[in-house]
Amino acid sequence: MPELPEVETTARLIEPGLLGRTIRGVQVDWLRSLGGMSRGKFEGAVVGAKVSRVWRRAKYVVIDLQRRGKPAGVLLVHLRMTGRLVVKGKWVEVPAYCRVGLQLDRGNLFFLDVRKFGRFSFHPESESALQHLGPEPLSDEFTQEVFFEALHGRRRAIKPLLLDQGFLAGLGNIYVDESLFRARIHPLELARHVSRVKAARLFEQIQTVLREAIVREGSSFDAFYRTPEGQPGSYQHLFQAYGRTGKPCTRCDRAIRRIVVGQRGTHFCPRCQVLSKKSR
DNA sequence: AGCTACTCCTGGTAGC
DNA sequence: TGCTACCAGGAGTAGC
Numbered sequence: 001m002p003e004l005p006e007v008e009t010t011a012r013l014i015e016p017g018l019l020g021r022t023i024r025g026v027q028v029d030w031l032r033s034l035g036g037m038s039r040g041k042f043e044g045a046v047v048g049a050k051v052s053r054v055w056r057r058a059k060y061v062v063i064d065l066q067r068r069g070k071p072a073g074v075l076l077v078h079l080r081m082t083g084r085l086v087v088k089g090k091w092v093e094v095p096a097y098c099r100v101g102l103q104l105d106r107g108n109l110f111f112l113d114v115r116k117f118g119r120f121s122f123h124p125e126s127e128s129a130l131q132h133l134g135p136e137p138l139s140d141e142f143t144q145e146v147f148f149e150a151l152h153g154r155r156r157a158i159k160p161l162l163l164d165q166g167f168l169a170g171l172g173n174i175y176v177d178e179s180l181f182r183a184r185i186h187p188l189e190l191a192r193h194v195s196r197v198k199a200a201r202l203f204e205q206i207q208t209v210l211r212e213a214i215v216r217e218g219s220s221f222d223a224f225y226r227t228p229e230g231q232p233g234s235y236q237h238l239f240q241a242y243g244r245t246g247k248p249c250t251r252c253d254r255a256i257r258r259i260v261v262g263q264r265g266t267h268f269c270p271r272c273q274v275l276s277k278k279s280r
Numbered sequence: 281a282g283c284t285a286c287t288c289c290t291g292g293t294a295g296c
Numbered sequence: 297t298g299c300t301a302c303c304a305g306g307a308g309t310a311g312c
Contacts, residue, residue, distance in 0.1 A: 172306070264305070
């Protein structure tokens with residue numbers, strides 16, 4: 001499922017086909033993808049606008065729009081489970097599972113989404129729509145010290161906390177499991193009981209996992225995530241925990257266990273990731 | 281504050 | 297073969 005590395009890859013790969021393009025028309029095949037806006041309002045907001053920038057914040061692809069050189073709102077695209085963005089050239093038949101399409105002065109942008117959880121929504125400006133999000137894990141403002149202090153005040157288990165986009169932006173189920181595995185921290189360890197040493201390890205592993213996954217253009221292991229060019233990512237070959245239930249731990253050979261934490265499948269090594277007594 | 285349960289969705293697959 | 301039941305899950309929300 002698309003998390004920070006997959007969304008980063010998507011934003012990077014669609015940008016060349018969108019930059020400077022003007023939106024000529026819209027096609028909406030699933031109204032709820034617009035996140036509550038009517039078809040007519042959406043059309044009025046975007047038709048005639050020009051794309052000035054494509055970037056990523058948390059798990060959102062952000063498409064900045066302009067009119068006559070001035071900011072004219074943003075499109076926020078959240079891929080959720082099965083969303084994809086694809087830029088196609090001149091003539092196309094509409095791809096399967098297309099929920100929203102933008103006809104451009106050159107080419108088309110399609111939002112495809114099998115399960116319809118994703119969103120393709122217009123906002124007058126990005127700040128208020130993105131203000132609920134925590135720090136970017138690869139930004140300068142996110143430091144070891146900031147991370148340790150933030151963990152210190154929380155009584156929640158570490159995994160649900162890392163999945164909370166208001167605490168830290170961009171991580172999802174896969175990269176949380178991988179980061180906790182590499183840092184040797186049990187997913188149910190209470191955040192306040194994560195020592196300074198372990199917090200430093202987790203900080204490093206979160207950044208390492210994300211950077212490596214970006215280089216590999218994300219993870220593809222089922223029929224869903226593909227880059228906008230249709231290629232699978234390759235980080236799934238480096239999974240050590242996620243989806244490896246029953247397989248040997250790469251460090252100690254013990255079988256990887258699967259439990260459910262906050263309704264999410266959670267994978268860890270019961271020997272390497274031990275729950276401290278305080279957190280039991 | 282932070283937990284659980286529920287909702288939204290559908291393709292794939294296991295079981296019969 | 298063809299059917300049903302169940303599974304995956306990000307984020308928002310309700311209720312405790």
